[in-house]
Amino acid sequence: MRWLWLLSAAMCGVGLCAALYFYRRGQKFYYNVDKMLDEILDNREIEQTDLAEGQVSALAGKLKRIQEKVELEVGEAQKEKEQVKSLISNMSHQLKTPLANIMLYEEILEEGKVSEEERRNFLSKMRKQSEKVSWILNSLFKMVKLEQNAVVFEAEGNLIRQTLLDAVSRVYEQAERKRIGIETEYFPDCVLFHNPKWTSEVFANILENAVKYTPPDGTITIGMKRFEMYTEIWIQDTGMGIAREELTEVFKRFYRSKSVENKEGSGIGLYLSKMILEKEKGYMNVVSEVGKGSRFSVFLQNCRG
Amino acid sequence: MKILEIDHVVKIYGSGENQVRALADVSLSVEQGEFAAIVGASGSGKSTLLNLIGGLDIPTEGSVIIRNHDIAKLKRKELTIFRRRNIGFVFQNYSLMPVLNVYDNVALPVTFDKGKHIDHAYIKDLLKELGLWEKRKSYPNELSGGQQQRVALARALANKPAIILADEPTGNLDSRTAIEVIGLLKNSSKKYNQTILMVTHNEAIAQTCDRIIRIEDGQLFDGEREFYAKGGAV
Numbered sequence: 001m002r003w004l005w006l007l008s009a010a011m012c013g014v015g016l017c018a019a020l021y022f023y024r025r026g027q028k029f030y031y032n033v034d035k036m037l038d039e040i041l042d043n044r045e046i047e048q049t050d051l052a053e054g055q056v057s058a059l060a061g062k063l064k065r066i067q068e069k070v071e072l073e074v075g076e077a078q079k080e081k082e083q084v085k086s087l088i089s090n091m092s093h094q095l096k097t098p099l100a101n102i103m104l105y106e107e108i109l110e111e112g113k114v115s116e117e118e119r120r121n122f123l124s125k126m127r128k129q130s131e132k133v134s135w136i137l138n139s140l141f142k143m144v145k146l147e148q149n150a151v152v153f154e155a156e157g158n159l160i161r162q163t164l165l166d167a168v169s170r171v172y173e174q175a176e177r178k179r180i181g182i183e184t185e186y187f188p189d190c191v192l193f194h195n196p197k198w199t200s201e202v203f204a205n206i207l208e209n210a211v212k213y214t215p216p217d218g219t220i221t222i223g224m225k226r227f228e229m230y231t232e233i234w235i236q237d238t239g240m241g242i243a244r245e246e247l248t249e250v251f252k253r254f255y256r257s258k259s260v261e262n263k264e265g266s267g268i269g270l271y272l273s274k275m276i277l278e279k280e281k282g283y284m285n286v287v288s289e290v291g292k293g294s295r296f297s298v299f300l301q302n303c304r305g
Numbered sequence: 306m307k308i309l310e311i312d313h314v315v316k317i318y319g320s321g322e323n324q325v326r327a328l329a330d331v332s333l334s335v336e337q338g339e340f341a342a343i344v345g346a347s348g349s350g351k352s353t354l355l356n357l358i359g360g361l362d363i364p365t366e367g368s369v370i371i372r373n374h375d376i377a378k379l380k381r382k383e384l385t386i387f388r389r390r391n392i393g394f395v396f397q398n399y400s401l402m403p404v405l406n407v408y409d410n411v412a413l414p415v416t417f418d419k420g421k422h423i424d425h426a427y428i429k430d431l432l433k434e435l436g437l438w439e440k441r442k443s444y445p446n447e448l449s450g451g452q453q454q455r456v457a458l459a460r461a462l463a464n465k466p467a468i469i470l471a472d473e474p475t476g477n478l479d480s481r482t483a484i485e486v487i488g489l490l491k492n493s494s495k496k497y498n499q500t501i502l503m504v505t506h507n508e509a510i511a512q513t514c515d516r517i518i519r520i521e522d523g524q525l526f527d528g529e530r531e532f533y534a535k536g537g538a539v
Contacts, residue, residue: 051374051383052383057386061390061391065467068306072306118494227482228451229487230484230485232484247512248511248517278492278495281492285489285512286512
């Protein structure tokens with residue numbers, strides 16, 4: 001009988017020791033995590049190493065990432081502030097010239113010492129300048145909204161042909177005036193993951209560029225290629241082309257090629273397009289040869305179940 | 306925020322007459338969330354650079370700093386853990402485990418870190434994003450090259466690493482499959498705010514990136530990042 005008592009007492013002892021051990025371990029774990037959290041709250045660097053095995057170290061790694069993320073977000077907010085500042089100065093810079101012109105024409109017209117023909121000429125110039133102002137404002141607003149994630153647009157499976165047709169009809173007149181033909185190759189209608197309104201903006205941007213940088217009597221060809229996950233819609237022009245070093249740069253905000261400095265443009269269009277496509281899980285790229293033409297490709301996701 | 310800083314790195318292989326200067330005084334920094342391509346001909350030093358960043362090799366001079374850790378100063382054991390938690394690799398030859406199915410291949414790096422439970426919802430999301438959910442029970446040898454590379458990409462993303470290093474990820478793929486892999490790489494970099502450094506010799510593929518870093522004879526040439534508005538003629 002006695003040994004039974006002894007055994008149960010020993011077991012109790014072991015149990016107690018184990019309980020104490022696990023309690024202590026839990027305490028230590030809690031203490032370590034608590035210390036790291038305090039360090040985060042006080043903006044101090046986390047002392048715990050994130051390069052050892054074990055749970056605490058793995059947590060330290062995660063917490064350091066959180067700290068970095070917060071830092072990153074603060075930095076980004078700062079950068080955004082700077083961007084808004086530079087954007088405002090950019091806007092005023094871009095708007096200054098057309099506005100000054102409008103005021104000048106208005107003054108001349110007010111004086112009234114012009115012939116009927118001149119008057120009409122000035123009026124048409126004035127309208128052109130006003131159109132330019134409104135165009136710049138429009139694209140700037142779109143850009144700002146997209147950058148600040150202020151527009152949330154729904155992308156879903158939609159037929160692509162109508163989207164493209166909308167874009168083509170927007171540039172058709174301009175192309176006609178330069179006697180540039182717009183042709184389509186094999187282009188079956190299919191459902192692609194996109195938002196029709198914004199995507200037609202993308203196509204219109206590419207087409208507008210194609211018309212702008214293609215000399216009269218050129219051709220613009222549109223085609224399509226299906227892949228496993230994406231569908232490529234390409235737009236080929238017979239324009240001036242883009243130099244190799246500039247192929248990535250053209251998609252950046254406010255970038256304008258040296259060779260087109262005297263052409264109208266703001267360096268927003270392609271940047272805007274790229275941003276729109278990113279929101280639709282698509283992307284775009286360009287192949288080009290100087291003097292022969294460029295081929296812009298838009299990749300949209302095929303719809304999956 | 307800078308996630309990677311390479312400061313005046315020199316890498317010399319061999320000694321004496323056989324000395325090869327693979328990298329000559331290279332400095333570079335990469336911001337978090339950037340998708341950068343390193344482009345150069347073969348033998349220009351781009352793989353050496355990637356190996357140094359991945360901690361697979363140690364620079365002769367200079368330092369490689371990732372998330373405030375100087376890689377060259379870490380101990381072997383520390384380096385292993387550092388790599389596991391911070392760096393995702395995508396190789397040209399996919400390097401998938403042939404005996405594991407797609408799902409297990411992707412979950413593998415997560416299971417290495419003891420004490421980490423597997424975030425099944427995240428892996429499901431990843432596989433769906435990369436169009437692999439229907440294939441999750443297939444084995445690598447039942448998949449096409451492009452699909453295998455997508456699995457490798459999902460595996461690299463599974464651990465939510467600080468930086469993904471891709472060494473010629475499309476080298477073994479035909480051009481149409483390559484386009485898809487790059488598109489997905491780009492989308493996931495945006496979706497998961499992932500920093501990606503990709504080595505490639507294909508200019509058309511590099512273009513999809515935010516930034517192109519050219520390397521020639523062990524020296525870097527970097528493109529502009531920001532531009533300021535210039536009004537066009539009126």
